[in-house]
Amino acid sequence: xxxxxxxxxxxxxxxxxxxxxxxxxxxxxxxxxxxxxxxxxxxxxxxxxxxxxxxxxxxxxxxxxxxxxxxxxxxxxxxxxxxxxxxxxxxxxxxxxxxxxxxxxxxxxxxxxxxxxxxxxxxxxxxxxxxxxxxxxxxxxxxxxxxxxxxxxxxxxxxxxxxxxxxxxxxxxxxxxxxxxxxxxxxxxxxxxxxxxxxxxxxxxxxxxxxxxxxxxxxxxxxxxxxxxxxx
Amino acid sequence: xxxxxxxxxxxxxxxxxxxxxxxxxxxxxxxxxxxxxxxxxxxxxxxxxxxxxxxxxxxxxxxxxxxxxxxxxxxxxxxxxxxxxxxxxxxxxxxxxxxxxxxxxxxxxxxxxxxxxxxxxxxxxxxxxxxxxxxxxxxxxxxxxxxxxxxxxxxxxxxxxxxxxxxxxxxxxxxxxxxxxxxxxxxxxxxxxxxxxxxxxxxxxxxxxxxxxxxxxxxxxxxxxxxxxxxxxxxxxxxxxxxxxxxxxxxxxxxxxxxxxxxxxxxxxxxxxxx
Numbered sequence: 483x484x485x486x487x488x489x490x491x492x493x494x495x496x497x498x499x500x501x502x503x504x505x506x507x508x509x510x511x512x513x514x515x516x517x518x519x520x521x522x523x524x525x526x527x528x529x530x531x532x533x534x535x536x537x538x539x540x541x542x543x544x545x546x547x548x549x550x551x552x553x554x555x556x557x558x559x560x561x562x563x564x565x566x567x568x569x570x571x572x573x574x575x576x577x578x579x580x581x582x583x584x585x586x587x588x589x590x591x592x593x594x595x596x597x598x599x600x601x602x603x604x605x606x607x608x609x610x611x612x613x614x615x616x617x618x619x620x621x622x623x624x625x626x627x628x629x630x631x632x633x634x635x636x637x638x639x640x641x642x643x644x645x646x647x648x649x650x651x652x653x654x655x656x657x658x659x660x661x662x663x664x665x666x667x668x669x670x671x672x673x674x675x676x677x678x679x680x681x682x683x684x685x686x687x688x689x690x691x692x693x694x695x696x697x698x699x700x701x702x703x704x705x706x707x708x709x710x711x712x713x714x
Numbered sequence: 715x716x717x718x719x720x721x722x723x724x725x726x727x728x729x730x731x732x733x734x735x736x737x738x739x740x741x742x743x744x745x746x747x748x749x750x751x752x753x754x755x756x757x758x759x760x761x762x763x764x765x766x767x768x769x770x771x772x773x774x775x776x777x778x779x780x781x782x783x784x785x786x787x788x789x790x791x792x793x794x795x796x797x798x799x800x801x802x803x804x805x806x807x808x809x810x811x812x813x814x815x816x817x818x819x820x821x822x823x824x825x826x827x828x829x830x831x832x833x834x835x836x837x838x839x840x841x842x843x844x845x846x847x848x849x850x851x852x853x854x855x856x857x858x859x860x861x862x863x864x865x866x867x868x869x870x871x872x873x874x875x876x877x878x879x880x881x882x883x884x885x886x887x888x889x890x891x892x893x894x895x896x897x898x899x900x901x902x903x904x905x906x907x908x909x910x911x912x913x914x915x916x917x918x919x920x921x922x923x924x925x926x927x928x929x930x931x932x933x934x935x936x937x938x939x940x941x942x943x944x945x946x947x948x949x950x951x952x953x954x955x956x957x958x959x960x961x962x963x964x965x966x967x968x969x970x971x972x973x974x975x976x977x978x979x980x981x982x983x984x985x986x987x988x989x
Contacts (some may be wrong), residue, residue, distance in 0.1 A: 513866075534774050559757060576921070577921075580921065580923065580963060580966060583960070583963035583964075583966075583967070584923070584956065584966060584967035585967075586959065587957050587959050587967045588954050588967060589964065590738055590953070590956055590957045591948060591951060591953050591957075592955065593855060593958055594951055595949060595951065602789050602981065633891065634895070634899075635895045635896050635899055636892070637890050638881070638885075638891055638892065638895045639885075639888035639891050640890075641885075643749075644882040644885060645949065647881055647882055647885055647891075648878070648881060648882055648971065649948055649949060649968075651878045651881045651895070651898065651969075651971070652878065652948065652968040652969050652970060652971070653967070653968060653969075654895065654898070654899055654902075655874050655878060655898060655899060655901075655902035655969040656902075656923055656966070656967055656968065656969055657899075658899040658900075658902035658903050658906070659902050659903070659905065659906035659922045659969075660906075660922070660923075660925045661903065662902070662903035662904075662906035662907050662922060663824040663906050663907075663910060663922040666907060666910065671808060671809070671812065671911075672811070672812075673811050673812060673814075673815040675903050675904075676810075676816070676819065676903040676904060676907070677908065680898055681819065683822060684822050684823075684825070685818075685819040685820070685821075685822030685823045685825040685826060685897060685900060686826070686893060686896035686897060686900070687896045687897075687899045687900050687903075688896075689895075691893060711732050
């Protein structure tokens with residue numbers, strides 16, 4: 483069954499949304515709906531062409547995660563087509579193949595979860611990465627995976643929904659598993675998998691805020707991202 | 715998933731006014747704690763700040779102390795396990811730096827949680843229990859390196875699931891939640907490394923991530939540690955059906971939580987009778 487998660491906006495525009503959901507919950511829940519969003523009270527800012535706005539509240543944070551997963555998925559899709567992957571060791575082929583599938587699954591999950599609230603596809607820019615070079619690919623993978631962990635860890639506190647917090651928690655530990663594996667490929671059997679560059683004297687991994695993460699990501703994304711409505 | 719509950723939590727305006735006010739006042743109250751890591755370094759929060767927190771938040775503080783003491787118990791277990799392993803000399807010399815690093819992190823977590831429970835939240839941190847890492851004579855982790863590695867994997871994967879299971883129980887405090895998440899990802903890094911180390915040594919075929927509920931070559935007693943990891947549906951969306959990606963890979967892409975009861979069931983195997 484194809485995922486028809488959202489009723490067309492017009493259907494619920496004037497109705498009390500909760501009432502609608504109660505009445506329509508069979509249809510809606512049966513279709514695997516994740517959320518309807520908060521369209522009623524959202525004043526969507528007009529966005530420039532080629533710019534995406536993440537939106538506000540939990541939906542904005544979901545879009546933030548979706549943006550990062552888009553970036554990661556696009557990266558590994560390119561890796562699979564490049565010269566490094568073609569000549570990689572059996573172990574590294576398995577790891578890259580797994581990461582490509584995991585990130586694509588995350589991306590598709592967020593897309594369907596957000597439905598009509600999802601931001602458009604980001605235009606990526608990987609011109610700084612040499613996909614024929616092991617060093618270049620692994621270094622970029624390390625950046626993306628470490629960034630993903632720090633982003634989820636930093637954003638968790640702003641989620642109001644316990645269900646969404648749990649889902650984010652299910653994903654962030656997998657990103658951390660990835661990050662540790664990539665770091666171990668770069669510097670085998672060292673302590674880099676959980677290096678002091680990321681983990682402080684209290685044993686806590688670094689967190690990054692929305693601006694720090696999106697600034698770092700902007701080196702790889704052409705689309706301008708407006709995150710001004712995210713919680714702070 | 716309870717759809718109405720989810721919607722309520724995403725759109726607080728759909729609650730009644732009292733609920734909404736309470737919801738925000740509790741979160742606001744906890745924000746008084748400020749930046750945790752700084753607090754811990756700078757020593758205790760003045761009692762006056764704690765007294766300024768509304769009653770409802772104090773009740774939540776009790777509950778958060780309970781969660782943190784549970785986490786502290788697991789950290790005691792992990793720290794003691796690695797310390798004993800390093801002391802025993804069973805660890806391959808090439809791998810010692812890895813386990814020294816992991817031991818350092820677990821000790822830092824013990825100290826951090828003890829400080830937060832005792833000096834920030836004014837609670838009583840649990841003392842270190844006595845452990846029996848042979849689980850009643852069943853395992854010899856300090857005499858057999860593959861067994862040491864197998865139990866290390868079991869503890870790390872359990873730790874990841876245990877923290878994940880408590881995230882929503884501490885979410886009223888932004889700083890506690892953020893600290894818990896920041897420990898959670900460190901445990902996941904450990905788990906990935908130990909799993910891959912075992913496979914590199916030919917002791918297993920596990921990857922850094924958990925495939926279905928596969929226990930690999932771990933003893934059957936480990937099945938509870940991986941029970942439920944085969945889940946591929948999140949928020950009502952079956953991701954295998956959605957994407958066409960194989961079930962193994964989808965299960966790997968999401969880690970699953972353990973309840974406190976499940977976790978303590980696993981950990982209790984390693985508590986000595988003298989406790």
